[in-house]
Amino acid sequence: MRGSLNEMADSTEEGTQPDRPPLGSWARIYTLCCVLAVLVMALLYWFSQAFNVQS
Amino acid sequence: MGTLDWIVFFAFISYVVWDGVRRRSGATDLEGYYAGGRKIPWWAAGLSIMATQASAITVIGTTGQGHERGMGLVQSYFGLPFAMVILCIFLVPYFRSRNVLTPYQLLEERFGPMSRTLASLIFLCSRCLALGAVIYAPSIALSAILNIDLVVAVVIIGVLTTTYTMVGGVTAVIWTDVKQMVVILVGLVIVFGMLLWELVPQLGSFGKVLELAGAADKLGALEIIPENTGLVPRTHAAIAAGIGDPSFWEQKYNVWAGVFGGVFLHLSYFGCDNSQAQRLLTSKNADESKKSLLLSAFAKVPMQAFVLLLGVLMWMFYTVTPQPMLFNSDQIAVAQSVEFEARIAPLQVEFETAHAERKASMLALAKVEGGVTADPVALGRYQTAVAEVDNVRKRARVLVTDEVKDGKAVDSKDTNDIFCRYILAEMPPLLLGLIIAAIFAAAMSSIDSVLNSLSGATVIDIYRRWIRPDCSEAHALRVGKFTTLFWGVVATFTALFFAGGGSIIEMINQVGSWFYGSLLGIFVMALFMRRAGDLAGALGLLGGMGAVLLVHNTVKIEFLWYNVVGLVGVLVVGFVTSLFVKRR
Numbered sequence: 263m264r265g266s267l268n269e270m271a272d273s274t275e276e277g278t279q280p281d282r283p284p285l286g287s288w289a290r291i292y293t294l295c296c297v298l299a300v301l302v303m304a305l306l307y308w309f310s311q312a313f314n315v316q317s
Numbered sequence: 318m319g320t321l322d323w324i325v326f327f328a329f330i331s332y333v334v335w336d337g338v339r340r341r342s343g344a345t346d347l348e349g350y351y352a353g354g355r356k357i358p359w360w361a362a363g364l365s366i367m368a369t370q371a372s373a374i375t376v377i378g379t380t381g382q383g384h385e386r387g388m389g390l391v392q393s394y395f396g397l398p399f400a401m402v403i404l405c406i407f408l409v410p411y412f413r414s415r416n417v418l419t420p421y422q423l424l425e426e427r428f429g430p431m432s433r434t435l436a437s438l439i440f441l442c443s444r445c446l447a448l449g450a451v452i453y454a455p456s457i458a459l460s461a462i463l464n465i466d467l468v469v470a471v472v473i474i475g476v477l478t479t480t481y482t483m484v485g486g487v488t489a490v491i492w493t494d495v496k497q498m499v500v501i502l503v504g505l506v507i508v509f510g511m512l513l514w515e516l517v518p519q520l521g522s523f524g525k526v527l528e529l530a531g532a533a534d535k536l537g538a539l540e541i542i543p544e545n546t547g548l549v550p551r552t553h554a555a556i557a558a559g560i561g562d563p564s565f566w567e568q569k570y571n572v573w574a575g576v577f578g579g580v581f582l583h584l585s586y587f588g589c590d591n592s593q594a595q596r597l598l599t600s601k602n603a604d605e606s607k608k609s610l611l612l613s614a615f616a617k618v619p620m621q622a623f624v625l626l627l628g629v630l631m632w633m634f635y636t637v638t639p640q641p642m643l644f645n646s647d648q649i650a651v652a653q654s655v656e657f658e659a660r661i662a663p664l665q666v667e668f669e670t671a672h673a674e675r676k677a678s679m680l681a682l683a684k685v686e687g688g689v690t691a692d693p694v695a696l697g698r699y700q701t702a703v704a705e706v707d708n709v710r711k712r713a714r715v716l717v718t719d720e721v722k723d724g725k726a727v728d729s730k731d732t733n734d735i736f737c738r739y740i741l742a743e744m745p746p747l748l749l750g751l752i753i754a755a756i757f758a759a760a761m762s763s764i765d766s767v768l769n770s771l772s773g774a775t776v777i778d779i780y781r782r783w784i785r786p787d788c789s790e791a792h793a794l795r796v797g798k799f800t801t802l803f804w805g806v807v808a809t810f811t812a813l814f815f816a817g818g819g820s821i822i823e824m825i826n827q828v829g830s831w832f833y834g835s836l837l838g839i840f841v842m843a844l845f846m847r848r849a850g851d852l853a854g855a856l857g858l859l860g861g862m863g864a865v866l867l868v869h870n871t872v873k874i875e876f877l878w879y880n881v882v883g884l885v886g887v888l889v890v891g892f893v894t895s896l897f898v899k900r901r
Contacts, residue, residue, distance in 0.1 A: 283604065284608070288405070288607065291611065292402045292405065292406070295398050295401070295402050295611060295614050295615065296398065296399060296402060298398070298615065299395070299398035299399065299614070299618065302618050302619060302622075303395060303539065303572070306388075306391065306538040306539045306622065307538075307539045307541070309536065309538055309539075310388075310536060310537050310538045310539050312531075313527045313528060313530070313531030313536045314387075314531040314534060314535075314536040314537045314538075315531055315532045315534060315689060315690060315696065315700075316534055316537065317533070317534040317700040317703065317704065
């Protein structure tokens with residue numbers, strides 16, 4: 263399975279070259295994306311706790 | 318609307334149509350018409366993805382949600398960034414591994430023609446039905462704002478959008494989407510600024526505004542402990558008999574439904590719906606496609622939180638200034654009719670008293686030292702007043718709706734009318750025209766993408782596959798333009814049909830959610846179930862939809878979870894079939 267996924271990921275369309283990923287690798291970007299998503303959730307949690315009063 | 322507003326509005330609309338039509342030079346073959354010649358920059362494709370999702374009713378409805386229910390809706394977007402990452406890892410490389418024009422083409426290579434055609438037909442059916450609603454919903458708002466007939470509003474939106482989409486193809490769609498997204502954002506920021514301009518001087522500071530909004534329970538953006546914790550869904554029979562408590566699966570807005578249910582919803586929508594997945598085929602390579610998806614992953618949740626906060630600020634604004642008891646134009650007209658005038662008058666008096674008390678109690682709470690919780694009596698008075706205003710408004714809506722369904726009085730919500738009512742009453746000239754142009758832009762940016770993607774699936778997966786496989790590129794392109802026109806006409810007529818019965822929209826939205834999980838399932842099978850062949854794929858698709866249908870008719874769960882049901886249905890039926898029928 264891993265082999266076939268890597269094969270697909272590596273097979274780019276004819277005549278195109280993969281760009282250099284932002285931050286050097288896609289793994290870093292994906293990690294950053296997930297970490298930021300969790301941080302935004304944490305921020306909204308703090309926001310709710312700091313300001314919201316349930317009626 | 319003043320002359321200046323009309324000028325701004327017409328200037329923007331004319332520019333968008335002209336900009337779309339002038340892109341026709343790129344649409345000289347199918348690759349240009351449906352994939353933009355694979356030359357679209359990632360940021361433009363990314364903004365187009367965001368604009369397609371931000372339909373007019375999202376802009377209008379989300380602010381209305383913020384006004385009425387606070388910020389809880391933001392939780393339903395929590396799964397989006399994770400879904401985008403999963404798509405980047407698995408589906409984008411798969412889509413870009415071949416030079417395809419619709420993602421369903423890959424299914425033929427992997428499974429066979431049956432799976433591809435069925436998946437494409439599912440997309441065509443679900444999207445065609447939903448498209449009428451996509452035109453109809455903003456038309457209601459625009460007919461109220463521009464004071465034109467609903468039919469005229471539907472026809473204007475339908476004709477203008479179909480024109481530039483038909484001529485310019487996906488390149489026109491994407492580049493007009495970019496401008497439309499910018500106008501939407503600028504419009505929302507202007508409204509936000511206007512609200513702060515009004516509120517901060519009256520209440521002291523932005524922090525105080527937030528404190529007072531929070532005291533009214535409007536800033537609960539994250540609910541960790543769900544209201545309902547039972548994991549066994551209730552059957553419709555049990556609900557009818559009044560047995561059992563609501564289950565976890567019935568609740569739409571909590572962090573768990575948002576993250577887990579949302580992941581599947583967004584995987585299905587962005588990965589398997591051609592109106593979004595098509596964007597992933599327009600950039601020069603897989604890496605560019607990934608970047609365009611990740612733009613939404615980073616921006617969408619903060620943007621939704623911002624739009625909801627804007628709705629909350631609108632609620633604050635209507636607390637310190639006079640608020641209409643009813644926001645919907647039709648409801649207002651009914652309330653003013655001879656038949657209802659006498660019945661609504663006592664409610665109007667009650668509403669004005671409640672509204673005055675809400676304002677007085679809020680201003681009293683604003684003066685409390687040490688925060689809103691320091692004086693429980695003042696806080697309680699304010700919260701009671703907030704609930705009373707909501708209560709009177711609800712009674713007024715029920716009264717003018719004057720309809721009973723299943724033994725209960727119908728409450729026709731006016732959530733989608735609040736934003737329109739606010740901008741019409743409060744926006745200064747010029748800005749009003751710009752904001753209305755933003756609403757119009759949001760409508761067009763959703764419709765154009767769907768039209769082009771419907772045409773793509775019709776021509777690539779149906780016409781060129783089954784009807785005229787040997788047709789020339791030029792012929793296929795002509796058919797592509799014709800099918801764009803065809804779908805535009807169908808969508809406009811469907812929207813006109815809706816004009817006779819608005820309740821159909823809810824049903825269509827529900828029906829739409831039956832299909833997405835199954836489409837996601839077939840792509841998951843393509844990637845991970847190597848033994849499955851064409852029959853397993855096709856039966857899996859049917860099984861997924863059957864599973865959703867079964868669940869829909871048996872138990873009560875939120876539509877968010879239908880995607881999971883569809884996905885599981887496809888995988889189970891596909892896997893079982895693959896045990897008996899070998900892949901050829």
